[in-house]
Amino acid sequence: MGLLSRLLTFPLEPVRGAVWVARQALAQAEREYYDPAPVRQALADLNEALRTGEIDQETFDQHEAALLARLEELARQRHRTS
Numbered sequence: 001m002g003l004l005s006r007l008l009t010f011p012l013e014p015v016r017g018a019v020w021v022a023r024q025a026l027a028q029a030e031r032e033y034y035d036p037a038p039v040r041q042a043l044a045d046l047n048e049a050l051r052t053g054e055i056d057q058e059t060f061d062q063h064e065a066a067l068l069a070r071l072e073e074l075a076r077q078r079h080r081t082s
Helices: 002-033 037-052 057-081
Strands: none
C-alpha cells in the first residue's frame, strides 16, 4: 500500500517541495523581522549620529521614538510566543 500510494502521489512531489521552500522562507523572514539586534544597532547608530552632529535633537527624538516603539513591539511579540 505504501509503495502504491507513493507512486500515485509522485506527481505532487514538486508541489510539496515548493511548499516546504515557502515555509522555510517564511520562517527565516519571521526570525529576521522579530530580531531586536538590528533595532538596537540602529539606536546605537542614531546616538552616534547625534553625538557627532550629523543630526539635530529633533530628528534624533523622532527616530528614537520609532525605534523604541519597534523594540516594544518585538518584546510584546516575544512575550506572546513564549
